[in-house]
Each structure stands twice: as C-alpha cells, then as structure tokens.
Amino acid sequence: MADNRISPAARIGRDVRIGTQTVVHDNVAIGDGVTIGDFCIIGHPASDELADRTLTLGPGSHVRSHSVVYEGSHFESRLETGHHVLIRERTRAGHNLRVGSFSDIEGDCRIGDYTRLHGYVHVGRGSELGSFVWIAALVTLFNDPLPPSEILRPPVLEDGSVVCGSSSVMPGAIMRRGSFAAAGTLVRGEIPPGAVVEGPDCERRGHVATLVDMESGVRHPWMRHDTVHFPEEARDRIERLGAEILASRFAGDGA
Amino acid sequence: MADNRISPAARIGRDVRIGTQTVVHDNVAIGDGVTIGDFCIIGHPASDELADRTLTLGPGSHVRSHSVVYEGSHFESRLETGHHVLIRERTRAGHNLRVGSFSDIEGDCRIGDYTRLHGYVHVGRGSELGSFVWIAALVTLFNDPLPPSEILRPPVLEDGSVVCGSSSVMPGAIMRRGSFAAAGTLVRGEIPPGAVVEGPDCERRGHVATLVDMESGVRHPWMRHDTVHFPEEARDRIERLGAEILASRFAGDGA
Amino acid sequence: MADNRISPAARIGRDVRIGTQTVVHDNVAIGDGVTIGDFCIIGHPASDELADRTLTLGPGSHVRSHSVVYEGSHFESRLETGHHVLIRERTRAGHNLRVGSFSDIEGDCRIGDYTRLHGYVHVGRGSELGSFVWIAALVTLFNDPLPPSEILRPPVLEDGSVVCGSSSVMPGAIMRRGSFAAAGTLVRGEIPPGAVVEGPDCERRGHVATLVDMESGVRHPWMRHDTVHFPEEARDRIERLGAEILASRFAGDGA
Numbered sequence: 001m002a003d004n005r006i007s008p009a010a011r012i013g014r015d016v017r018i019g020t021q022t023v024v025h026d027n028v029a030i031g032d033g034v035t036i037g038d039f040c041i042i043g044h045p046a047s048d049e050l051a052d053r054t055l056t057l058g059p060g061s062h063v064r065s066h067s068v069v070y071e072g073s074h075f076e077s078r079l080e081t082g083h084h085v086l087i088r089e090r091t092r093a094g095h096n097l098r099v100g101s102f103s104d105i106e107g108d109c110r111i112g113d114y115t116r117l118h119g120y121v122h123v124g125r126g127s128e129l130g131s132f133v134w135i136a137a138l139v140t141l142f143n144d145p146l147p148p149s150e151i152l153r154p155p156v157l158e159d160g161s162v163v164c165g166s167s168s169v170m171p172g173a174i175m176r177r178g179s180f181a182a183a184g185t186l187v188r189g190e191i192p193p194g195a196v197v198e199g200p201d202c203e204r205r206g207h208v209a210t211l212v213d214m215e216s217g218v219r220h221p222w223m224r225h226d227t228v229h230f231p232e233e234a235r236d237r238i239e240r241l242g243a244e245i246l247a248s249r250f251a252g253d254g255a
Numbered sequence: 256m257a258d259n260r261i262s263p264a265a266r267i268g269r270d271v272r273i274g275t276q277t278v279v280h281d282n283v284a285i286g287d288g289v290t291i292g293d294f295c296i297i298g299h300p301a302s303d304e305l306a307d308r309t310l311t312l313g314p315g316s317h318v319r320s321h322s323v324v325y326e327g328s329h330f331e332s333r334l335e336t337g338h339h340v341l342i343r344e345r346t347r348a349g350h351n352l353r354v355g356s357f358s359d360i361e362g363d364c365r366i367g368d369y370t371r372l373h374g375y376v377h378v379g380r381g382s383e384l385g386s387f388v389w390i391a392a393l394v395t396l397f398n399d400p401l402p403p404s405e406i407l408r409p410p411v412l413e414d415g416s417v418v419c420g421s422s423s424v425m426p427g428a429i430m431r432r433g434s435f436a437a438a439g440t441l442v443r444g445e446i447p448p449g450a451v452v453e454g455p456d457c458e459r460r461g462h463v464a465t466l467v468d469m470e471s472g473v474r475h476p477w478m479r480h481d482t483v484h485f486p487e488e489a490r491d492r493i494e495r496l497g498a499e500i501l502a503s504r505f506a507g508d509g510a
Numbered sequence: 511m512a513d514n515r516i517s518p519a520a521r522i523g524r525d526v527r528i529g530t531q532t533v534v535h536d537n538v539a540i541g542d543g544v545t546i547g548d549f550c551i552i553g554h555p556a557s558d559e560l561a562d563r564t565l566t567l568g569p570g571s572h573v574r575s576h577s578v579v580y581e582g583s584h585f586e587s588r589l590e591t592g593h594h595v596l597i598r599e600r601t602r603a604g605h606n607l608r609v610g611s612f613s614d615i616e617g618d619c620r621i622g623d624y625t626r627l628h629g630y631v632h633v634g635r636g637s638e639l640g641s642f643v644w645i646a647a648l649v650t651l652f653n654d655p656l657p658p659s660e661i662l663r664p665p666v667l668e669d670g671s672v673v674c675g676s677s678s679v680m681p682g683a684i685m686r687r688g689s690f691a692a693a694g695t696l697v698r699g700e701i702p703p704g705a706v707v708e709g710p711d712c713e714r715r716g717h718v719a720t721l722v723d724m725e726s727g728v729r730h731p732w733m734r735h736d737t738v739h740f741p742e743e744a745r746d747r748i749e750r751l752g753a754e755i756l757a758s759r760f761a762g763d764g765a
Contacts, residue, residue: 276549321576323575341611341612357594359611377647377648393648395676397693402646404728404735423648
C-alpha cells in the first residue's frame with residue numbers, strides 16, 4: 001500500500017528507509033543507506049522548466065520528517081536535514097551538508113562540503129556558500145538590493161565563515177574566508193578574511209583569532225577546538241583552513 | 256481510498272487537484288482550477304464559534320504542501336501559498352494574495368489585492384494590509400503594545416507599502432501609502448506616504464523616490480520597474496499607484 | 511487501517527483523539543482527554559541513547575497538526591501546541607505549557623508551569639524556563655557563547671519574565687523574576703528582578719512596574735491585568751508572583 005506513493009521510476013539504492021506517507025517522485029536518485037522520514041516530498045516538481053530534473057540524494061543522507069526537496073538538485077553525500085525543511089530546485093551541494101529544522105534553501109544555490117545551517121535559516125536564491133560555513137539560527141541571506149525588484153545580487157560566504165544568530169546577510173555581501181558576524185549583525189559589503197563584524201552598522205571588531213571565551217579559555221577560529229562534529233576524513237581540511245585563517249590576521253586588511 | 260479524507264459536503268469546482276493525504280473539511284468551497292498540495296488541511300476547525308464557518312478558496316488558487324488553512328476565511332481568487340503555511344480563521348483577502356513558505360496569518364486580518372508576503376512572515380491577528388503591499392522574509396507584525404495584555408492594536412499597511420527583511424512592525428504602526436521600511440527596522444508610529452524609515456529607532460531617510468540601485472540604475476518606487484510579477488489585469492492599478500506615490504514626494508510631510 | 515500507525519505498545523488514556531495519518535511510537539504514554547492533530551509524529555526516536563525513552567503527554571494536552579514530539583520528554587498536563595511544532599528529547603515541563611506554531615524546543619530543557627511561547631520561538635538545548643514565563647514571536651534563546659563551539663551555556667528565564675518579539679536571549683543570560691525585554695533586544699548578562707531592558711545594547715529602562723499603555727491606562731506587571739488566559743487554579747500563584755515583582759521595584763538593584 002505504501003508503495004503507490006513511491007514512483008516505480010525512482011532509482012533507489014540499497015538499505016534505504018522511507019517513512020510513512022512520504023512521496024517520492026519519478027525523477028529521483030537515492031543513494032545507498034539513505035533514510036527519509038515521514039510526511040516528506042522528495043523530488044517535488046518545480047514550476048520552471050529544468051534542464052536536468054534529477055534530484056540526487058547521495059549515499060548516507062538523512063532527510064527528517066515533513067521536509068520538501070525539489071527536483072533538479074544534487075547532494076553529493078550525507079545530506080542531513082532537520083524536520084520541516086524546504087530545499088528548492090537547482091541547488092548543488094557537496095558532502096555532508098546539514099540543514100536545521102524549518103530552514104529554507106530557495107534554489108540556484110552553490111554550497112561546498114561540510115557546511116552547517118541551523119534552524120530557521122533562510123538562504124535566498126542564488127547564494128554561494130563555501131565549505132565549512134557555519135550559520136546559526138534565524139539567519140537570513142537576502143538577494144534583492146532594492147526590494148522588490150528584478151535585481152538578483154545574492155551574497156557569497158567563503159570557506160569557514162561564521163554567521164551568528166539573528167543576523168541578516170544583505171544582498172551582495174561577501175564574507176571572505178573565516179570571517180565572523182556576531183549575533184544580530186546586518187552584514188553588508190565585503191568582510192575581509194578572518195574579520196569580525198557586529199551590530200546593525202556592521203562595525204569591525206578585530207580578527208576572529210582574538211575571540212576567546214573567558215570562562216573556558218576556548219579560542220577561535222573554531223577549527224582549533226570544534227572538530228568533533230565533523231567526520232574523520234574532514235579533519236585535515238579543517239586544520240589547513242584554520243591555519244589559513246590564523247595567517248590572515250597579519251596579512252593585509254584582515255585584522 | 257483517498258476520498259474519505261475529502262468531506263462529501265465540501266463544494267469543489269472543476270479541474271481541482273488535491274494532493275496525497277490532504278484533508279478537506281465539510282465547510283469548504285473550492286473554486287475552479289484550484290491546486291492543493293500534499294499533507295494539507297483545508298477548512299481546519301476554529302476553536303471559536305464563527306458566524307460564518309465557510310472557507311472560500313477562489314478560482315485558480317494554489318496551496319502548497321503541509322499548509323493549514325482554517326475555516327471562516329475568504330480568498331477572492333488565485334491565492335498562492337508556499338509550503339508549511341498557516342492561515343487562521345476570519346481572514347478576508349482579495350485577488351492573488353501570495354504567502355511565502357512558513358508564513359503565518361493569525362486570523363481576523365483584512366488584506367487587499369495582489370499583496371505579497373515572503374517566507375516566515377508572521378501577521379498578527381487583526382492586521383490590515385492594503386493592495387500591492389510587499390513584505391520580505393522574517394518580518395513580523397505585532398499587535399500587543401504592552402505584552403502580554405488584552406489590548407489589541409494591530410498595524411495598518413496601506414497600498415504599496417514595503418517592509419524589507421527582518422523588520423518588525425510594532426503595534427499600532429501605520430505605514431501610509433507607498434512607505435518603505437529598510438531591512439532590520441523596528442517600524443513605529445505613523446510613517447507618511449512614500450517615506451523611508453530605517454533601523455531600531457525607525458529614523459526617517461527621505462522619500463522612496465530617492466531610492467536607487469547604483470549598479471543597475473533602477474529607481475523606486477517599484478511600480479516603475481517591477482511589474483512583471485503581477486498579472487496583466489493589475490498593470491493599470493500599479494501605474495496609478497506608482498504615480499500617486501511619486502506625487503506624495505512634494506506633498507506635505509511625505510518627503 | 512489507521513491503527514497500524516499507532517503502536518499497540520503505546521499507552522493511551524480515555525477520550526483520546528488522534529488525527530489522520532498521525533504516527534504514535536511505542537514508548538508513548540498519553541493521558542486522558544488528549545487531542546492530537548493530523549500528520550503528527552508522537553514519540554519520534556532520538557538519535558542519542560536515552561535513560562528513559564518514555565514520552566508522557568499529560569491529561570488534557572492538545573498537540574496541533576504537523577507537530578513532532580520526541581521520545582524521552584515529560585509534559586505534566588495540558589500541553590498545548592500550535593501547528594508545525596518541534597519538541598526534542600529530554601524536556602521536562604510542568605502544567606499547561608503553550609507552544610506557538612513553528613516553534614522549536616531543542617531538548618534538555620526544564621520548563622515550569624503555565625509558560626507561554628508564541629510562534630517561531632527557538633529554545634536552545636538546555637534552557638531553563640520558570641513558571642509564567644512569556645515569550646513573544648520570533649524570539650531565540652541561544653546557548654553557545656562562541657559559535658561554533660562545544661561550550662553549552664544556555665540561558666535561564668525565571669518566573670514571570672517576559673521577552674518581547676524579535677529579541678534574542680544570548681548564551682548565559684539570566685533574566686531574574688519578572689524582568690522584561692522589549693522588542694528587538696539582545697538580552698545579555700544578568701537582568702535584575704523586574705528590570706526592563708531594550709535594544710541591541712540591552713540598556714536598562716527602569717522597572718516593569720513603570721510600564722503603562724497610555725491609551726488604555728493598563729499597567730504592568732501583567733499579573734495585574736492579564737490573567738484571563740490562565741486557568742482558574744493558577745490565579746492565586748499569579749497574584750503572589752505579581753506582588754513579589756512589584757516589591758522588587760524598591761529592593762536592591764531591581765529598579
């Protein structure tokens with residue numbers, strides 16, 4: 001009975017679990033070891049004509065309940081979503097993207113490896129996120145510089161950049177490698193590598209290497225201490241990225 | 256089998272498509288050419304006694320998956336919602352209202368024609384929105400001036416007003432025709448026709464006609480350039496509204 | 511047919527209504543008179559090993575549609591949720607917690623009696639909320655002081671504290687009894703009993719007893735006027751709490 005919601009044309013790997021009532025459309029390729037929760041829609045039709053309608057959920061992915069993933073997107077491996085997530089068409093992500101509950105990736109986005117979005121993160125259409133990008137809850141990435149208009153100027157977040165909670169990344173903003181926006185920042189313009197910005201005026205507050213939690217003595221950039229949430233195979237890349245961000249402290253205008 | 260979730264008492268027009276598992280209650284009138292996605296609840300019972308329990312979804316409406324629309328509301332035609340939308344009871348909207356994913360209209364609202372709400376927009380109970388109002392992602396319209404209290408003082412957004420992302424519209428605020436709140440504004444008090452406001456102190460920044468995107472040369476108000484997202488029949492009204500907003504620049508305190 | 515989604519091992523009280531398609535897992539204890547909406551998941555498996563996997567929904571609870579409640583949590587009585595709510599594992603709440611639509615309680619939280627969360631409220635893991643706490647829409651409680659890190663420093667909100675809309679409560683913040691954060695506040699540090707704070711710099715603005723709505727003459731703290739939304743049995747406690755908060759005005763640094 002459950003099977004009539006799963007298209008016979010969908011390509012489904014081994015050891016795949018698909019939850020109660022979940023709908024899988026025909027243009028879907030699901031890798032080995034994928035788990036999909038209840039009440040999901042996988043390969044939801046897009047309203048546009050797409051050159052490639054295939055939705056690829058790479059091996060080891062886990063999509064939690066009530067999520068909707070459109071056709072025409074590609075997730076290399078181990079995509080992990082919370083509940084009630086929406087991902088629109090033509091998004092391409094690398095390995096092990098994590099997307100928190102109630103988040104929305106609006107389509108046409110490019111995302112690297114091991115990037116983490118927390119809950120209620122809204123990624124505007126066309127955004128570019130590198131690898132090891134970390135975005136906290138309730139952050140929005142806007143793309144229209146003069147709303148409403150037809151101008152599309154999505155932001156770019158380079159490798160290892162961090163956006164803390166309740167911040168907004170404004171259209172056209174560029175966060176260079178390892179830059180850091182504190183909670184409640186309106187991120188505008190180009191933020192140099194490793195730079196810290198804060199507040200509604202996006203004021204500069206030194207370099208990420210100067211951020212320290214006094215009570216615990218933990219020091220940023222996070223690549224020094226917070227690698228436990230990443231798979232073993234990513235550790236070398238994290239170490240190299242951390243070293244590059246530290247080096248940016250005394251190179252040019254990153255300080 | 257699917258039919259036992261659709262009440263036989265519901266009035267359903269021609270060429271209506273209703274998604275997998277969606278529940279349609281008995282007090283619903285669905286117009287011709289309506290599409291409803293999967294896992295929706297249409298005509299959800301209200302906890303209050305309603306004078307008129309009918310939910311009318313006018314012709315050409317499209318309600319996307321996982322949405323909940325309560326009984327006792329009326330949408331004139333072509334309502335379009337994203338996914339995971341919630342609309343409570345006793346809301347009356349005109350033609351072609353669009354409501355983005357994860358948005359919530361809390362009931363007792365009045366909404367004109369061709370108004371657009373993006374994602375995660377929270378419209379407090381009793382709000383009044385005119386026609387051609389445009390509200391970006393993560394905007395909230397509050398209605399309680401001294402929370403928590405029994406005082407209900409919902410905001411009013413007149414025709415053609417624009418609220419950019421991550422702004423909050425405070426209780427009792429009145430945005431006059433064509434006024435514009437930049438991203439991250441706490442909108443308070445009465446904003447004159449065409450006025451631009453910005454920031455946590457809702458500071459005045461001139462008139463919407465002075466807003467220009469330098470790179471593209473595009474100028475506001477948006478009625479000059481962004482009409483492609485509206486149906487043909489609305490163009491005359493948009494043109495007239497744009498002219499009125501431009502005229503407000505040199506009339507009284509709107510500048 | 512519907513029954514194969516409800517585990518025969520679940521303990522279900524009298525007069526319980528369970529909606530269309532809703533999934534009830536085996537480790538669930540549902541009290542008398544509980545109502546659960548459509549498309550819910552009750553007792554969702556946690557990824558951690560839990561000492562006690564039981565989810566208890568006390569008598570009179572009402573969980574609205576599309577909500578997900580994890581195993582290993584306890585709600586004493588009359589939990590009431592909106593639609594699309596997510597509650598993670600190991601949360602313990604007292605009587606009559608209300609959680610608005612699209613809200614997310616991230617697990618390991620302690621919550622007292624009669625606390626109210628509005629829509630889109632994100633309660634970070636490990637947060638402690640007292641009784642009669644009131645949190646408006648789009649408020650987030652953060653727990654990581656140096657994101658991303660392994661440090662967990664969730665906030666504490668004592669009895670009768672109020673957080674208005676679009677505010678963020680920062681990691682480690684302590685809101686003492688009856689303190690009040692205006693809309694758009696970044697709440698940091700320790701807020702004395704009954705103190706009012708406001709804005710991105712969390713500036714002090716006197717005592718909650720000085721807050722008045724000029725138009726209606728209604729005065730805070732809310733225990734003086736807004737008791738109608740609480741059940742009869744809570745009135746005595748509300749009165750005592752209001753008196754204590756009023757007394758804090760002239761006691762020490764609460765003013």
